[in-house]
Amino acid sequence: MIYKEVNMRALISVSDKTGIVEFAKELVLLGIEIISTGGTYNKLKEAGVAAIEISELTGFPECLDGRVKTLHPIVHAGLLAMRSKPDHMKQLKDLNIETIDMVVVNLYPFKATILKENVTREEAVENIDIGGPTMLRSAAKNYQDVTVIVDPDDYKEVLEQLKVKGEVSLDTKFYLMQKVFMHTSNYDTMIADYLKNQRNDHELPDTLTLTYEKVQDMRYGENPHQKAAFYREIGKKKGSITDAVQLNGKELSFNNINDTNGALELLKEFTEPTVVACKHGNPCGVGSADNILDAWTKAFEADKVSIYGGIVVINREVTLELAEEMKKVFLEVIVAPAYDKAALELLQTKKNVRVLELRDIDVPQEEHAYDLKKVNGGLIVQTIDSKLLIEEELKVVTDRKPTDKEMEDMLFAWRVVKFVKSNGIALAKDKQTVGIGPGQVNRVWSTKQCIEHAAELINEDATKGAVLASDAYFPFDDSVEAAHQAGITAIIQPGGSIRDEDSIKKCNEYGIAMVFTGMRHFKH
Template sequence: MMRALISVSDKTGIVEFAKELVSLGIEIISTGGTYSKLKEANVPAIEISDLTGFPECLDGRVKTLHPIVHAGLLAIRSNESHMKQLQALNIETIDMVIVNLYPFKATILKDGVTRAEAVENIDIGGPTMLRAAAKNYQDVAVVVDPADYSIVLKELKEEKEVSLDTKFYLMQKVFMHTSSYDTMIADYLRKQRNDYELPETLTMTFEKVQDMRYGENPHQKAAFYREIGKKQGSITDAVQLNGKELSFNNINDTNGALELLKEFTEPTVVACKHGNPCGVGSDTDIEKAWDKAFLADKVSIYGGIVVANREITLAMAEKMKSVFLEVVVAPSYEVEALEIFKTKKNIRILELKGIEITQEENAYDLKKVNGGLIVQTIDSKLLIEEEVKVVTDRTPSEKEMEDLLFAWRVVKFVKSNGIALAKDKQSIGIGPGQVSRIWSTKQSIDHAQELIGQNATKGAVLASDAFFPFDDCVEEAHKAGITAIIQPGGSIRDEDSIKKCNEYGITMVFTGMRHFKH
């Protein structure tokens, strides 16, 4: 007779599964709450303490950690010596293990959970049984996921056994599950200790949100995963109200737009395309902010992402409906505004509460490289206004300083080499990702003059994500009528740029901080 040991925290479908096993002539061994549930449902089962001859103790901490259990799991059936030892010890084999673990994740996600409560929900016996059964996969079928009950039952009914291939699949699933479980515990303990050093070995765990049709390009496979834990203000926390499934590029671009949006507290709209902002506007109300973001680049916004940090109104939705957009994100929508968006079946409308909530300062930023991973903490800093250093003869006016700080927030999220032009809290020209800073500068000026008008750059300000290596960018700024520049400083030729600014009456400030974004 085959024997199955069942001990589950997630009892979804377990009674029905156990009944099917019994109907196939399989004897059930069980523990604690699982045994009680099976007994209530009149499913015949042997209690673990009756099998081992040893009572559960220490508030249930010790129940399956026993040689009778583990010898029954680990004995290799084709090994004559193993089987003789079992016979001499009067131990029977266990042929199937159905175990899932204490709800550590659910525990740590509860509000107000204590460390003691979290630690108490670290499973010991469960992972030990799973690993033992999985190691002996050729002889033991081990099921950790209720979704696999049907696969096991189908094979038992049709073939009278679980196939070796399925056992191997179940083995792999066990080690993925226990690895994720242990990583979750390690991450929780690291945060409890406020240990934000980059560790000698790095393990991380994520949960799949969805499979995707493809990645950046149709020939690439892709899926979307989220971190374990409460991630308010992130795209993983958004609720989709309309439209097609989010694509790989949608998610990547929307995330970038949201991170830029979080730099602003006043009503602001960010439009993004291919990972770069193409229009940013701030004003006293969200509709005016939309007008600025849209007018900043009416061409590039086509097929783009729009995120807003205030409720989208009917009036704003009326203006947006004529523009082809891939994704719109806001903390809420007026009912009538949402109805307008829903007339376009493909546009993805996301509602994101807590849209202003930022990442933890020590969150990781990861980049996969061939054969490895480079890891850094996120670029959470911006600048302290009082520490901005005026390096030219002329000091910025109040309005210039307001626009300089606006432009600095924008350029932080422009791919390097990045240049952002702004006026009246509106981006008017963005030059991203050029291999030369002068090319980015010329591109931003050309875009502004082409898309908004020849006089758009007069009285505007310029932000550069890193220092000027030469004074040529100042020269171009002067030709365009730009009156103020913000940049990190730090070049050995800073003095050349400062002199050129003084010559043209341009005011320039240094932040002492760069924002490369590759």
């Protein structure tokens, strides 16, 4: 094929050298003169690609271990001169500077550097690129005259346009400009985050800039008419869904990821063998036991209806015996730290169930991680709810103290209710949830709801001898009244209402033990 000759000059300096030799050879065939630097120049030269070294262009040698090479007026004037302005072009002529029409640059591998084990701060700082972002920004600012490429995936399109039209379209240049500023913004944010972590700075900053990498596009969001994608934070986040390996099933949906994340955060509250079943962002069944099969039985029997089409997360290896039980139920997602070979093979016979392996399933989130909620026109930011309670602040406020068993069940229920949407109530007995009441607009409705569900889904005696956990204080004593009628014997709640004495008095009247935690767990 005979290419149309293109009268251009291209400056090429890349850390990611994927496809660069092939791209440069095509540019040369088009008649484009190539200027290059350092390792890129050497690679092109070894491949037989004609190129001018940057120091030959600037008349100034690379110095300071390569820290200074492209930071020169001859480079940046050649990039920033607007071809449509006669005075710009006259100044270039007077200064004996030629234009540069294409910049192909990607940056020092800062991300790869900071993700290495035991990387030093000095090594990380040395991999902060200065000249690269400066060239990219200069070229992108003058996008109408300069084609700027930061991503090897764009080589093909640029070449096709040059071959067919002899130029790159203005629309493509504008797209490439946008891509540059997204890339440099991401790069600078990674650096700022790294430095913040190095300083152990956990304050909420005056300006908040976040950067995430796309994992996948999704078919849709919560509903089919909503667009959606899944992004992850930079770096390996142990114990998070972004670190999970999918072993079977369809792609995770928006709702799968959201629900699974909530289930995992609840699971992390437990160290003994535990199974959490979750539906629509709320736990529907939680069970702990001496072995994982019994834990599954408790979680399943807590709500055999809602678990259908739900999420199940497990903090022990899935055995064949457990897999056989789970296979009887339609589940959307199963997550565990490991699977017995036979168990995995059995689960994989159900082609649609999403089976995920998360080896570090018990690793908690960093205490100072952000919890973000988008509001119209802004963002509200808080640190995650990383605490459960402060043991020294637990306070028995009733005449009757809870038994050891009641206390054990109350702490179990307290872990669960922390992850129930407010107003949230959780009932538990023998380290099994027997009723969960999420998201009602008043607390007594949540209490009555989970009591009714316990009778309906388990049996009429399910709440007799059970304990109750409430994510926030009782503003009235009506929830105590409902608990007594259901046979509940102990209550754990934050306390702090101006009418606490009403609830305490009612508990004393019925012989119910009540414990205040001094810490609430709203979840909206």
